[in-house]
Amino acid sequence: MTTYKIALAGNPNTGKSTLFNALTGLKQHTGNWAGKTVEIAKGSFKFLNDNYEIIDLPGTYSLYATSSDEEVARDFILFKKPDVTIVVLDATALERNLNILLQILEITNKVIVCINLIDEAERKGISINDKALADELKVPVIKVSARNKQGFDHLLNTIHKFVHGKIVTKFYSINYSPELEMKISQIEPMIKKIVGNHLPSRWLAVQLLDGNKDLVERLTSHLSHKLKEGQNDHEAKFTFTF
Known part of the structure; x- marks a missing residue:
């Protein structure tokens, strides 16, 4: 069960x-x-x-x-x-x-x-x-x-x-300033390439642009653990040079 x-x-x-x-x-x-x-x-x-x-x-x-x-x-x-x-x-x-x-x-x-x-x-x-x-x-x-x-x-x-999947929900997207939205659109594809659908790429983009150093450390640790579970070498290099 x-x-x-x-x-x-x-x-x-x-x-x-x-x-x-x-x-x-x-x-x-x-x-x-x-x-x-x-x-x-x-x-x-x-x-x-x-x-x-x-x-x-x-x-x-x-x-x-x-x-x-x-x-x-x-x-x-x-x-x-x-x-x-x-x-x-x-x-x-x-x-x-x-x-x-x-x-x-x-x-x-x-x-x-x-x-x-x-x-x-x-x-x-x-x-x-x-x-x-x-x-x-x-x-x-x-x-x-x-x-x-x-x-x-x-x-x-x-x-x-x-x-049981009988209720379908959507991510709530906050609209930021045009300048910030442009920066999000530039880096989100790179983040998406690293995390796929496992983590919220738009939210991560906002946090990284905000200089959230604590999150960077936690994300690095999390991705490092995931790498040990089977990610390839190219993904590993891209992750830690981003």
Whole structure:
């Protein structure tokens, strides 16, 4: 039986851990990320005869890897390639939460947006058009209240449809300035030649143009590991002289 891997991501204080606990119950444990003091929680649950492993990533405000928490969250989504990344947003502070969502959508299109605390938002008179947001982002958007499991049936059925290919999503592309878009178009084909479809070439182009040295080191390490698994010598030379 296949076990599907789910990453749980989002800002701190969005109810992410409450959602994790509600989904996994007592089937969970914590441990440190390899080589880091960052603690992550892992759990499991079953739904419609499918097994799921869910990883509660550190709560972060961005994925720029300026801290160990951000680095762990970014690297897990980028290199571990979960079957689904559930991005938890606070319904009462949606705009503030959109920054990390857009960053994740540039890395992966395997995303379900989970708008939590919808009960609190409704009490404050806040109305969220989840359909309009889903149409704009090209990924499912589910409204829930993790503490009382409101919307859980919809969330679980959406996960099920997602992992079985019944929901098709697209990468969300942010339009940058004409100058930056020109530079992206110049280097993205070279990056694509190296990483193929394994990693998001457009996002990598933006990060390299931004001078993200930490990512260059992590990418080099990742590609070096892949080379040992069977890439040819030409690809190896091109990788490390780029």
